[in-house]
Each structure stands twice: as C-alpha cells, then as structure tokens.
Amino acid sequence: MEYESTPDFDDNFLKLITKNKALEERLLKKIGRILDNPSIGTPKRHKLKHARGTHVNPYVIVYRIKGDRVQFLYIDHHDFVYEKSAEILERIEREEAHDH
Numbered sequence: 001m002e003y004e005s006t007p008d009f010d011d012n013f014l015k016l017i018t019k020n021k022a023l024e025e026r027l028l029k030k031i032g033r034i035l036d037n038p039s040i041g042t043p044k045r046h047k048l049k050h051a052r053g054t055h056v057n058p059y060v061i062v063y064r065i066k067g068d069r070v071q072f073l074y075i076d077h078h079d080f081v082y083e084k085s086a087e088i089l090e091r092i093e094r095e096e097a098h099d100h
Helices: 007-017 021-036 078-099
Strands: 002-005 052-056 059-066 069-077
Touching (some): 007 069, 021 052, 052 078, 069 078
Parallel strands (some): 002 069
8 A cells, every 4th residue: 555654753753763673673564564454553533533543562653544545644652642643633634624
C-alpha cells in the first residue's frame, strides 16, 4: 500500500531511532505490517476519530487510512503521542477542508 508521512512523524522517527538500531528494526517491522494490513491499528475516538494507533512499546504509531494510502501522523512515547497526534490531525483536516 502507498504511504506518506507528516514532517512531525519523520522528525520524531529519526529522533527515536538515532543510536537505537533495535528500536528502528521494531518500528520498521510494525510499519511494514501496517502497510500490509492497515486495519491492524486500534481505531481511535474523539479528536482522533479518523486515526488508528498501534503500539511498539513504549511507543505508539498513529496513522490514518486515506483512500488507498496510509498517512503516518505521529510517533512518540505513549504518554505524549495522542495529544500531539490530535493537533497534527486537526491541522491536516483544516488544510484539507480549506483546499476543497
């Protein structure tokens, strides 16, 4: 499946994997599984109602399915990921509404 990622996702992904090869392998494996089967993530609610999340403990990958693409929104420690993901999703949806 095709995918894209937000600059926020890319920045934090690089920050997390720097000097941590084992984590990089775990995250890339999970990303591969998401691309093979995007419905593996748990559907989120409230401010993240269009998103899904899946754990690579103690981190969470938050993404959404957009047509035939997966859009990776954010990745971070479980304690921080949802609030930031909600901000990112809100910004993206606002931009998309503005474009239409």
